[in-house]
Amino acid sequence: MADVTLMKTPAETALVQAFDAAKTTLPGSAESRAEAFELFAERGLPHRRVEEFKYTDLRSLMREAAPFAPTPSAQEAKAALQNAKALPGVEALQIPFVNGHLVRDAIDFAALPEGVEIVPLADALTDGHDWLAKLSPIEWARQNPVYQLNSAFMADGVLVRLWGDVTTPVHLRFVTSSALAVATATRILVIVEQGASVTLFETHESTNGANHQPNDVVELLAGDNANVHHVRVNAEGDQALALSTFAVKLGADVMFNTVNVSAGSNVSRHQVFAVFEGENTKAQINGATMLKSRQHGDTTLIAEHAAPHCESRELFKTVVDDEATGVFQGKIIVPHQAQKTDGRMMSAALLLGDGASMNNKPELEIFADDVQCAHGATCGQLDEDLLFYLMARGLPKKEAESLLVQAFLGEAIETVENEGAREALVGIVESWLRARG
Template structure:
């Protein structure tokens, strides 16, 4: 019987050609890159017949594959970083990347060391053995492409309780469509703590294709607070992945705020490997025009007595499309698990669309797990109440939307300056909405 060959799309062919040309020029072990690209090439770009990508058909959305961005000149770097960061008021120690290459590195606070990823790959840094600690992500197309093409990033080693904030700033600034593949590994030793701020920025009107991966390996009793902002331009196709491998009695929190990109897919894998840990994953998405934003979450409870909380809010205007896919897995030995997941969306136009798909998979009998999803319009009665007291309708709507999103943006965030910066993003979106 003749074997059926799958036709490759133009983007898949371009990615294969790009990898063949660039693999020997990229830092590190070429064999591991080849293995990663082989995992991608076996299945190609995911499409709607792949269950976990059914609402984000990357094969259809990614018509062309952009070339890897070249290393910018000093002039380009200065121009790209001349615009103040959203979190500048928080005065973080900043590591900045321009067009996927390390461009600036402030002195790190006591308790943390930073090694550029390109250097770590070239030298075979011992901490690189901790890459891929959450093995479930390896078969994912976006993760595999990042592993094949990763050009630069940083290895952060946190050995103490870091005072102050550390920022990772990623700016794609070149005038032509370009792809970037950055990887950050954060290894947090037992009893250490870090507050990490991450921003992704690019100009409007340019179809950039950033693909970022941030991996956390967190030791026992450590504390991690992470905030991520997608402020990419209106033509960008942005893929992002976060993995978190948590030890025992860990306090871990990550939140993602999406206001940019034509198409974005944000993936989170969180694994509870040690007992008694708490993990919180939150997100707020603001869409307008034809924007498409996908959040996909997998929480694996492997140890006893762990608590996970997942909360996502979506405000969808115009013809925007929001996607939430979340799954909590409870392994047979993970008794006393407490997991709660919620996704809520407000549709601000008749053309907006929201896809919600929460799931539970439980193989233990002494657990408390729940999930929920809602989708609806603004409450007319509450709007009438506000307008009856003198607020114009646009202001009344803005007040309700800000309150709705604020729960996901600010809840559980101890850092007031960071909270103000994030709510400023929400207010700017509402102002642009008019």
């Protein structure tokens, strides 16, 4: 029988050519990069026959691969950061990236707050920094083709170590300002030491009208008794194809809270891989997604309870308008040793447009016998009785709809403890609703 050779798409061909051209110039181990790219090259861009990408066919959606962005000039970087507006008014230590490159001049490395240490990834890869051994801590991510693409091309990022009570939040800012289509591949590693209490903000912004293609990875390791609050915002431009991965490994007795708010991108896929490595850890993993026009928004979650006596709550709210498409895929995994696990996952979608669609796929994979786990999914329109009630009291229909949508999404956002960040997220929801008309 003759061998069957899969034809590469133009995007896959361009990625192969880009890697061949860049592999000798990128910092760090050429061998590990080649290994990561080989795993991608063997399978190519994932498509609908790959179960994890059944609803987000990247081979079809990514028709061309944009070139990787060059380092911006100091003037370009300064202008890009001044024009960025995500999480306005929130005080934090900023670690900014423009077009995928760390803006070193914006960080005073000699005057960092107590409990914060930052190492540029490019320097760490060149010098063989000890912390590099902590990269790629989760097997679920290492098996993922989007993650492997980032591992092959990552050229810039930071390693951040946090300890003690870090009173100043840390803000990872990603801004793409190029007028042309460009790709980025940043990698962030955040190490939260035992007993530390930290707040981490992460915002992604880009200009409208350009087919930007970010593929960014943030990995977080939380030591025992740590308290971590994480807020992420997708405010990418209207033509962006945004791929992102958040991989977190939690020690024992950790309190962890993360919220992802997404209103940007033409196509987005946000992947969350969470592993409960220590006992008695509690995590709240939330998401609020707003889609309109022909946007496609995918949130994919794997939460592995690898240790007993852990608790997780996953709540994802999606509002879909016009002819947009929403996707939620979530799986809670409980191996045999993780007795006394308490995991509850819920995905709720609100369809505002006649052409709007939502794909929900919650799953439980349980091998322990003493657990409390549940999952659910709902999909529907605004409650007509509530809408009539508000309109009967003098509210115009659009304003009444907006109040109901805000209440629907607010449940996912209200867990944010930082008041300034919570108000900024509410502002994102309100801006989306105003743009709706």
